[in-house]
Amino acid sequence: MxxxxxxxxxxxxxxxxxxxxxxxxxxxxxxxxxxxxxxxxxxxxxxxxxxAGTGVEGGQVPxxxxxxxxxxxxxxxxxFSTGDFQQTENELDVAIEGAGFFQIALPDGTDAYTRSGALKKDSTGQLVSSDGYAIVPSIVIPENATSISIAPAGNVEVLLDGESTPTEVGVLELVRFSNPSGLKSLGRNLYAETPTTGTPVTGTPGDEGFGTLSQGFLEGSNxxxxxxxxxxxxxxxxxxxxxxxxxxxxxxxxxxxxxxx
Structure with missing residues (x-):
């Protein structure tokens, strides 16, 4: 009992x-x-x-x-199934269509990873997360930029005031893991690498094994x-x-x- x-x-x-x-x-x-x-x-x-198999008279216990x-x-x-896409029409909102994470530089010098593409600009024009952590690689939007265009392959172009031709200021990269389920949740939509995730692989959106980017959309919760x-x-x-x-x-x-x- x-x-x-x-x-x-x-x-x-x-x-x-x-x-x-x-x-x-x-x-x-x-x-x-x-x-x-x-x-x-x-x-x-x-x-x-x-x-099981204990011997008894005439046989064994089955x-x-x-x-x-x-x-x-x-x-x-x-x-890590994909959530629904939500159209925001915000030029700094980016959704990942497929596999991959954005890489974030934390204040302690380590890197974190996120699927949240709600990007912002800080006081210097650098692209950061909602918590102010810099995107890796660093991309700075000029102060006199009138519009921002993010291509599916990650190319970030801006149209400067008084100019008619866009200028490329950087490329958004993605990171993938062989075992994303092993990532450690840090909160704030951030994940950290662990010994079970495998080595992070960095690549350009649209490359083999990586998703593409959609500007003006956010990936919702799954x-x-x-x-x-x-x-x-x-x-x-x-x-x-x-x-x-x-x-x-x-x-x-x-x-x-x-x-x-």
């Missing part, structure tokens, strides 16, 4: 983590470039009361007796509200069933302790 109490409690703990993941997905349904997470579960240790001790969260994985609501209901019911198992085991213990000779 005691074993049932602890086993059911692991199920409640797993579902609590599942609900935390779902809640974070729903909270970021409007975050630009956000990628939803998914909790993966696995069973844990088993107590073997009789091993299946044995094993009792499981519950479940746990094995991983919380990022799902969270599907209906799917998350269904997962929430299923998680809630699983939590209730495990709590019921604890209640039932407790009642059985109560009956046992109440036995009178």
């Amino acid at each position: 005691i074993r049932a109490l602890w086993t059911a409690s692991t199920g409640m703990q797993s579902q609590q983590t599942n609900m935390d993941v779902i809640a974070n997905n729903l909270a970021n349904v409007n975050s630009v470039g956000f990628k939803k997470s998914r909790a993966d579960f696995q069973d844990i240790l088993y107590q073997t009361q009789k091993a 299946t044995g007796v094993q009792v499981g001790l519950g479940s746990r969260v094995a991983a919380v994985q990022k799902v 969270v599907n509200i209906m799917e998350e609501m269904v997962n929430m209901i299923a998680g809630q019911r699983a939590y209730e069933v495990n709590s019921k198992a604890i209640q039932t085991a407790d009642e059985m213990l109560q009956m046992t302790s109440g036995l009178v000779r």
Whole structure:
């Protein structure tokens, strides 16, 4: 009976983590470039009361007796499917159509990566993220630029005041990983490289393995509200069933302790 109490409690703990993941997905349904997470579960240790293949008179035990001790969260994985594109008509909004991340230079000298193409200009005209972190490679928009054009291949051209021919000021590059699910979430729509992501590969948009860019669009969150609501209901019911198992085991213990000779 005691074993049932602890086993059911692991199920409640797993579902609590599942609900935390779902809640974070729903909270970021409007975050630009956000990628939803998914909790993966696995069973844990088993107590073997009789091993399969144990010899008995006239043969062997065919299946044995094993009792499981519950479940746990094995991983919380990022799902990097593409979100819906939203037209903004802002010339500094850029969406990635396909694989790849923008590279961001953090103040501590390290690099981070993002799918959010909501670019801005700082006081010097340098292209930065919404938090003011510089895009890599650095691109500076001249002060007298009257319009900005970003090509699908990443070429950034500006039309200067008084001129009729565009001037190229840089090229936006993308970075891809062999295992993007291994990226570490930093918050602020940023990801960091880990030992499991593989070496970052830098390339030009449109090259083999890289997506292209769409100016005037942003990639929305890939969270599907209906799917998350269904997962929430299923998680809630699983939590209730495990709590019921604890209640039932407790009642059985109560009956046992109440036995009178």
